[in-house]
Amino acid sequence: MSKKFVNEVDETVDDALQGLVLSNSDIKFHQKCERVIHRTEMNADSKVSLIAGGGSGHEPYSAGYVGKGLLTAAVAGNIFASPPSRNVQAALEATKGNAGAILFVINYTGDRLNFGLAAERFNASGGNAKVVTISDDVAIDNPNSRVGRRGLAGAILTIKIAGAMAEQGKKLDEIVSASENVVKSLGTLGVSLYPGSLPGKDREKGLPEDQIEVGLGIHGEPGKSRGPFTNAKKIVTDLMETLKSKLGMKTGEQFVVLVNNLGGVSQIEMSIVNGEVLNWLKHQKMTVKRFYSGIYMTSLDGHGISVTVLRATDTMIECLDYPSSAAGWIPPLSPFGSTRGEASKRSNVSDVKGSGARGNRQIIQKCLESVVTAMIDSKNRLNQLDAVAGDGDCGNTFAEAAKAIREIQKELNVDQPQTLFKQLSIIFEQTVGGTSGALYALMLSAAAVCFSEICSIGTCVEALDRANQAVQKYGGARVGDRTMIDALNAAVESLQESMKKKDNLDLIRMCEDAVRASEQAAEATAHQKAAVGRASYTSAEAQTEPDAGATAISTWLRAILKSFTENFKKC
């Protein structure tokens, strides 16, 4: 059973309605029926009452659309189950007036029956209610089918237009006929990567990881067909092409478009989907009169979307634009903004002018290659260490940097360490970003300064020291804080100690000592408490592994040593 923010599973719908009403003073519970929500203020003699409803699990539809300029009342069934006819009748009675009422029914058999029955009874006892059935799903394409198309998010545009007309005091028959026109001008198609999960149940696992449902309803049911999971562009293009062919959409036509989040699609994905939909329309030379995108009609937390297209008249658009105070109503966006310019991704690495002392080209190249390889190889290990305390992407960060370095290898100046360090600094700043990117950019900038005049063992040690100091200054970390500083500082101190024995300097030995000191310091971070950095926000108990940043330092130091030992004598 998946975790959810609910109390008793049986009371999910009631608790949600309670929350909705508590957070909206414009609506209230029906005095006698706690599954009916209606406006606090109604003018049923001068304004037609608009009532929608159906199973719950589609929030904000329909109770979230009760409010000025939209619905007068909503009837909530159990999750994915039509409400009983008597509750629909209760809504009709509560909103009864001389102007009459319209029941909006999303076309499912249960809803058609229960709403239809309620209308008949209500009318038999002197009421005046009409039924408008919404059936916009183009996936159901058999025109001879007695059930007709399913009702989907096209309902939102339908009730919005009717809501404006009712608010303006339009007559019952006029609103009914306008609503029916809207339904005829609508088409919707949905696709889903994962179905939503019901409270008290696990997510359905029927859909393979490499497939998607195409042409689905809003109850987590299978689609009309399944297709391969490709990517956003392909999925959206296929969906729009189907809509185009079913609705006969043509170049030059104008449409209102609504992209609906079935509940579980992240915002970053929704932006990508919006972009693909708008791009497709642009390439088709179709005009977007209004563009809606958001959570309008859900399938709980379903990871899917639907696109609704409406051939809207000017009058329909005026009604869509009419203000509404309903809590769930999301106004349109205003496409089209600009397309991404030719703002280049080109690195500025080759702009760095050569400067500073010359070094041994071969040693430098071998060292660089060795570090790059080590950074790629340690990706998973570093990610694992980071996952314990941070967001698990430390390995990715360095692997990305390494890949970037490889890509522009030919532009790098391996003759002059000062220039090379400046170039590497730019790569870390631009390609890597994040805290690690900033700190490494800073380190490399600080180190570069040392190679103006000479390139020697002494300047290398000095450069590492400067890097160490720069990170401490800007990052705020000190030795013992469970960060990269622990490993870096240990190496610097070891090198400085060795340098004192000037008369008896074994270069390889000196480097080995420094790398070992750095590795020991990195290991020791496993038992330290974080004061700054990634791990400082996480409970100390979660931290039993060495710090990822410290481990990264000793990893590339070890890689330099390796290349050094292998190549030093040869060069």
Add this chain to the structure above:
Amino acid sequence: MSKKFVNEVDETVDDALQGLVLSNSDIKFHQKCERVIHRTEMNADSKVSLIAGGGSGHEPYSAGYVGKGLLTAAVAGNIFASPPSRNVQAALEATKGNAGAILFVINYTGDRLNFGLAAERFNASGGNAKVVTISDDVAIDNPNSRVGRRGLAGAILTIKIAGAMAEQGKKLDEIVSASENVVKSLGTLGVSLYPGSLPGKDREKGLPEDQIEVGLGIHGEPGKSRGPFTNAKKIVTDLMETLKSKLGMKTGEQFVVLVNNLGGVSQIEMSIVNGEVLNWLKHQKMTVKRFYSGIYMTSLDGHGISVTVLRATDTMIECLDYPSSAAGWIPPLSPFGSTRGEASKRSNVSDVKGSGARGNRQIIQKCLESVVTAMIDSKNRLNQLDAVAGDGDCGNTFAEAAKAIREIQKELNVDQPQTLFKQLSIIFEQTVGGTSGALYALMLSAAAVCFSEICSIGTCVEALDRANQAVQKYGGARVGDRTMIDALNAAVESLQESMKKKDNLDLIRMCEDAVRASEQAAEATAHQKAAVGRASYTSAEAQTEPDAGATAISTWLRAILKSFTENFKKC
């Protein structure tokens, strides 16, 4: 790897920004840096530039908040990674102006580094940027920690308040100090049932099915601690109790509350959470001044929530209520009958797009102020007149309208009469309501039409005539029916008569004649019999005083004349 609506994983952020910009014509890409989004129109010399940013994956934060009344620009890093400092600098350069800039930094080391460095470099080259660090996470409670609290959804309230101040033309230092005050008055705590999942990766499975993370950031990292998974009520109660103790919240205090969906919580759950939060506050006898709930700052599709509490001053609340056109901004709900209406009405007025001929700004402003004052001053007199024949609230109605106009004065377009009249029409329809509200809304709408091309004395007379005709058409009243028409029609006829004397037109004289004609007609209603309108339901014997509606007309006509005579020569 979980399925997602993305294309190349590496291009997720770029594709999402492209989608955002395509769906918003108010924002665009930085010419040279495709990770920087800024407003299409900026006034950097008169309005402080507000820039926020950080890693992506928190949408709509921060690029979704670029827009009027909120941010000027946003800088997007890779997912959960701080943007490089040079991109922040690009945003500063693109929005540079005399008014200065503020960088809002969510308190994470990488962001502090990159934004800090950018500000330093920008200021070193002659810029004027300040940094405001947002740190509202009460889970990080060590006051001696060098890193301080993390930044969470409190950022939304901070940038909203700063955004209103910048839009109103407040100075840099004032906005910085107000923002810092907001940060000090904030606290946020988050809980999570499942972390979000990164594109190209599987959802982390570190958290056992019977546990939740408490006190977490927005990067899917572990929380400060773990607790048992119980139910919505218990989870919310524990969260609110922690906030209460950390912030010293007391019975009787007033708060602004924001419930943030980390991205993957279904709508039905969010309603339950809202209900529990509001119930807890109600039981604690704490007042909720504003209640926000929705997707404000995500951790991709994280199944978690955070609650932010702000001890808001009246000035802060005014700024929160100030309208914003940013795509990601979600206005507050209206719990327990508190004041949601104002906020939503305001935004409708500012939604009216500028159109029509330009008029003399000073004259229009003076006239409006004069009418507003007269309407407030005549409240008692109009109430008395109305009490005889109607329900005695005619004065209240106009005083309310006048107050509503004053409250949103800054949003009114006093350069273009057509726009102004449309805006005033909305105020009458929404704020005033009732028959008078509807009729005045109608009059103003009808009058607006005349100012498309020219704004002259002629069009003013025509506008009054159109208003007169519209009220007669829709209200059904004619001259002599003892309604506002009597006073309105008299003024129109007098003006039309004067206009015929084209060669010898004395403007002030012409207006004086019209106002006097109107006043006489209003007085004359005292002896007329009502056929329609308020007085038609009352016995004729009770009617010995002039009609309140007619008197109201001559009152505001007199006010316009007064302002005209006083200011016409000066302007």
